[in-house]
Each structure stands twice: as structure tokens, then as C-alpha cells.
Amino acid sequence: MEAIIGDIGRYAIHDGPGIRTTVFFKGCPMHCPWCHNPEFIRPQPEILFYADRCIGCGECVDRCPESAIDLNAPQRIDRRRCTACGECTPTCPTRALAVAGTRYGVDDLVAVLLRDRLFYDASGGGVTLSGGEPTLQMAFMARLLRRLKAEGLHTVLETGGFFPFAPFQAECLDFIDLIYFDLKISDPGRHQRITGVDNRLIWSTLAHLARWAPDRLVPRIPLIPGYTATRENLIALSGRIREMGLARPVLLPYHPFGRSKAVHVGRQADAALPRVPMSAEELARWSACVEPNDSTQKIAKEENDAD
Numbered sequence: 232m233e234a235i236i237g238d239i240g241r242y243a244i245h246d247g248p249g250i251r252t253t254v255f256f257k258g259c260p261m262h263c264p265w266c267h268n269p270e271f272i273r274p275q276p277e278i279l280f281y282a283d284r285c286i287g288c289g290e291c292v293d294r295c296p297e298s299a300i301d302l303n304a305p306q307r308i309d310r311r312r313c314t315a316c317g318e319c320t321p322t323c324p325t326r327a328l329a330v331a332g333t334r335y336g337v338d339d340l341v342a343v344l345l346r347d348r349l350f351y352d353a354s355g356g357g358v359t360l361s362g363g364e365p366t367l368q369m370a371f372m373a374r375l376l377r378r379l380k381a382e383g384l385h386t387v388l389e390t391g392g393f394f395p396f397a398p399f400q401a402e403c404l405d406f407i408d409l410i411y412f413d414l415k416i417s418d419p420g421r422h423q424r425i426t427g428v429d430n431r432l433i434w435s436t437l438a439h440l441a442r443w444a445p446d447r448l449v450p451r452i453p454l455i456p457g458y459t460a461t462r463e464n465l466i467a468l469s470g471r472i473r474e475m476g477l478a479r480p481v482l483l484p485y486h487p488f489g490r491s492k493a494v495h496v497g498r499q500a501d502a503a504l505p506r507v508p509m510s511a512e513e514l515a516r517w518s519a520c521v522e523p524n525d526s527t528q529k530i531a532k533e534e535n536d537a538d
């Protein structure tokens with residue numbers, strides 16, 4: 232059995248406790264406009280083009296068997312022709328081309344992950360499964376988790392929650408130490424329009440996890456201006472999380488990572504997204520909305536006063 236892995240990030244310090252290696256699974260059922268990792272949304276391997284590194288030498292044009300590269304085309308690569316064969320990447324002198332998406336068997340991937348065991352042991356770290364959406368390749372993920380646990384490693388899952396709970400509980404849950412569960416938009420219609428999927432499955436999965444693994448579950452909300460970071464949405468999401476008896480959600484402040492990365496896979500960056508990271512003041516302001524007290528009314532009053 233194999234999985235398509237977008238990338239493997241070593242020495243990660245923000246993806247769980249200690250020093251970790253993060254496995255980015257390729258493929259996601261959602262297409263959030265702000266995605267930090269747009270190169271991992273499509274399930275297939277794909278070519279990445281970094282225009283700022285390109286010196287226009289043309290080596291890649293001659294190498295491509297599909298005639299998919301045109302130095303004069305605005306997008307440079309015709310992605311309908313490109314098969315992500317990777318032939319062009321070693322010829323590029325400036326590393327302006329790369330393929331995201333490599334097939335791994337469980338044994339091969341475990342061998343890579345064990346290279347950093349010393350760092351995990353020294354720091355209380357381990358392995359984080361991220362993406363993309365790891366649960367989209369659940370059978371592989373289940374085998375990988377069993378092997379990592381057999382090696383005594385700490386495991387974290389980062390998920391958007393759009394997966395059926397029953398097979399996850401049967402095959403994966405016992406082998407995961409922490410689940411970072413990202414919630415985005417409360418209103419079902421808005422969620423469907425913006426992310427492309429119905430959020431009822433996400434809430435159902437969260438409710439199951441709240442019952443079966445509350446101590447390992449960390450709800451999170453990415454704060455995306457104009458999308459998730461609205462007073463109504465944050466109050467609704469945090470209220471529902473509270474009703475399930477879960478801890479206050481962790482708020483992830485907006486960063487414009489995804490804007491620049493989208494163009495590397497031939498996507499247009501969402502023009503509505505800010506070009507600068509969220510400030511500490513903004514984060515504090517939105518944090519008040521997830522507190523179970525009157526602070527949200529204070530924000531409403533400030534907003535009304537400003538109008």
C-alpha cells in the first residue's frame with residue numbers, strides 16, 4: 232500500500248510538542264481560499280514553479296516530453312499537458328521547479344521518520360500528520376500510525392474533520408496522542424460555499440471525538456479576515472464547542488503564507504485576503520469573541536460606535 236505525500240518537514244516546532252517531523256499528505260476535500268498549503272490540495276502529484284528563482288535559461292523547455300513549458304506564457308506551465316513526471320526539475324540550475332507529491336510505502340516512510348528519533352526523544356517531540364487532509368488516505372494512515380506507535384513515538388493529527396468517525400475510531404484513534412481539529416465556518420450554507428463541503432459531517436465527527444477522546448482533542452479556529460474572523464461566526468463556533476464540553480478553542484492568527492504559495496501551483500491568490508499577518512491587537516480583539524462573558528457585547532458596542 233502506498234500514499235501520496237506532498238512533503239516531509241523536519242525539525243518542526245509549531246506542529247505539536249517538542250521537535251517534530253511533519254508528514255504533509257497530499258489531497259484535501261476542502262478548497263479554503265486561505266489555505267496555507269495550496270500545493271497539497273489536489274490529490275495528484277503536481278509541478279511547482281517559483282517564478283522569482285527563474286533566470287529564463289530555457290533548459291526545462293527542451294527537457295519536457297509533453298511540451299508543457301512555454302517561457303513566454305504568463306502561467307509558464309500548461310498544467311493540462313503536464314504529467315508531473317519531474318523530468319524538468321533536475322535540469323533547472325536555480326531550483327525554480329519542483330514536484331509536490333511522492334508515493335511512499337509505509338516501510339519507506341517510517342524509515343525516513345525514524346531518522347530524527349534522537350530529536351524526538353530529547354525534546355518530547357514526535358511525528359505530526361498534516362496536509363492536505365491525512366484522513367483522506369485513512370487506510371495508509373492507520374498502518375503508519377500503528378508502526379509509529381510500535382516504535383514508541385508521540386503522534387499528532389492535524390485535521391479539518393471531514394471524515395467518517397466509525398473507520399477512524401476502529402483503525403486510528405488508539406494510535407493518536409493529540410488531535411488538532413480545525414473548525415472554520417458555523418453556518419452550513421456559507422461553509423459549503425466557501426470550503427466546498429457540508430460541515431454537518433465535521434460537527435458529527437467532533438461530537439464523537441468529544442465523547443471518546445476529549446482529553447486528546449484540541450479544537451482550533453483559523454482567524455481569516457472576512458471569512459472565519461467575524462463576530463457572529465466566532466461566537467457561534469465557540470458556543471457549540473463549549474456545549475460539547477470541550478476546551479476553549481485555540482485561535483490561529485491569519486498569515487498570508489497561502490497567498491504567495493497559490494501561484495506556485497498555478498492558482499490565483501484570493502485578492503480579498505490581506506497581504507500582512509494579523510496583529511497581536513487584532514488577535515486579542517477576536518479572542519474576546521470566544522470568551523463566555525460579556526466581552527463580545529463590548530466589541531459589538533465598539534463596532535456600533537465606529538459606524
Ligand code: SF4
Binds near residue numbers: 317
Ligand atoms: S513535470 Fe514533466 S510534464 Fe510537467 S513540465 Fe516538467 S517535464 Fe514537463
Ligand code: SF4
Binds near residue numbers: 285286287291323327
Ligand atoms: S530551467 Fe529553471 S531557470 Fe531555466 S527557464 Fe526553466 S525554470 Fe527557469
